[in-house]
Amino acid sequence: MAAPPINIGIVGCADISRKISRAITLSPNSTICAVGSRSAEKAARFAADNGLPDSTKIHPSYDAVLDDPDVDAVYMPLPTGLHIKWAVAAARRKKHLLLEKPLGLNVREVDTILEACESNGVQIMDGTMWMHNPRTTKMKEFLSDPSEFGNLKSVHSCFTFAADEDYLKNNIRVKPDLDGLGALGDAGWYCIRSILWAVDFDLPKTVLALRGAVFNAAGVILSCSAALSWEDGKVATFHCSFLANLTMDMTVIGTKGTLHLHDFIIPFEEAKASFSASVEPEFNDLVTGWARGPRVVTVATELPQEALMVREFCRLVQRIKYEGGRPEKKWPSISRKTHLILDAVKASIESGYQTVHVAG
Structure with missing residues (x-):
């Protein structure tokens, strides 16, 4: 029952x-x-x-x-x-x-x-x-296949949208006493999460904010970028902004394959979502085009991703309430790791764009 x-x-x-x-x-x-x-x-x-x-x-x-x-x-x-x-x-x-x-x-x-x-x-x-969209599971299957994707080398993520004048003056995300992390906490959160997801939540060794962060008069971040580095040579970059055209891109590059998608936060369509998977592509003989290009993988979903999130959350709560289970530790751990990188990016910006070492 x-x-x-x-x-x-x-x-x-x-x-x-x-x-x-x-x-x-x-x-x-x-x-x-x-x-x-x-x-x-x-x-x-x-x-x-x-x-x-x-x-x-x-x-x-x-x-x-x-x-x-x-x-x-x-x-x-x-x-x-x-x-x-x-x-x-x-x-x-x-x-x-x-x-x-x-x-x-x-x-x-x-x-x-x-x-x-x-x-x-x-x-x-x-x-x-x-994170709860079935496309995310399918993408992870591709990244985890050494015969197709190989070893992960780099991740690049971008979430920007052009906020209007009212948003930039009155939205809670530009108020230091309400959402003081601004674009970094809002849009940057998604970029950082996508990077950590791609590397199986292995924390980077260092974080370096890139010069050019933009602030409003209250000192809240409106736009910023950063680079992350791992001891094994993996690298990642992200850019987040309230000041540029709507873009939700993620690219993950391996030794054999590449994953691309342009709607990683909110799919273009509610009932299905796609991504591009490229495996050892080749140019044609004259190098005027590609002889073997990427394939498009489309994944249907029975419920919108936000409903799947609620369903998973409630499944965990049901297990605690009715089966005597304990809270699942995966989700708070993932949240905390995302925050560690947020803090590191902010610290790098505040230090004049110095490298920050990440301590778990």
Whole structure:
């Protein structure tokens, strides 16, 4: 018999909550139990605008959601600067936690959140949706095949979008007291995660921010780049920006093969996603074209990637609640490693673009 669905409370009505509330509804093992905001009116308006069930409880505060005995887990899309307060509060109330990225403003805050989750037996997962797309599994199969891909040599990742004037003035991601990591914490998070994913989460030895980072008047990063290096010779680069055309590229290069995709964070189509796999390509005899080029691999998905994320999160929570299991440590470990690189890039920028050694 299937375990009962997990009751999720939404803590905060940020714009991303619209997408995740739909994902919770689509996931077969979750249900929206409650919504809380800084006012009951705002929470009620969110529930009505997003067609939430009539049974959804409307709470006038974040605390009310965390104190609700019917809530098993919470989705928390609050500004990063508020995470340490409310994520720790959730963990102490034994609420499992699907927390938007980045988890904190630095790895010290992250460690405080993760310790609270571990000591209270709480599952935590960050909201990096593309990790749960079946295309990601298929890409990893290609990278893991020595006969096709060979040995990994380099990874290159880019996530940029051209924010409008209102965004650059008023969005929480450009406010130092709300999301002080700016483009590095928002867009750069995805780039760093893609690099770590490609190298099986083996931390680099060094990180070097590249010159040319752009800041707003408040000192928040709007654009930056970095290079990562490993002891075995692997290298990686990434660029993230709020100031350039929408681009979501990832390239992974091996001794035999190359993986390319142009929509690694949000697929061009919800129901399927593709990538290019090139294996020992060749030019034609006159070198006017390619005699053997890349193949395109397309992977269908039964649910949107955000719903698959919710489903996996709730599966882990079900295992804890109904089977006496322990929280899965993979997800907090991956989150922490991503934050270590975020911190290293930021430290390199602040030191005048000096090399930073990464300590796990």
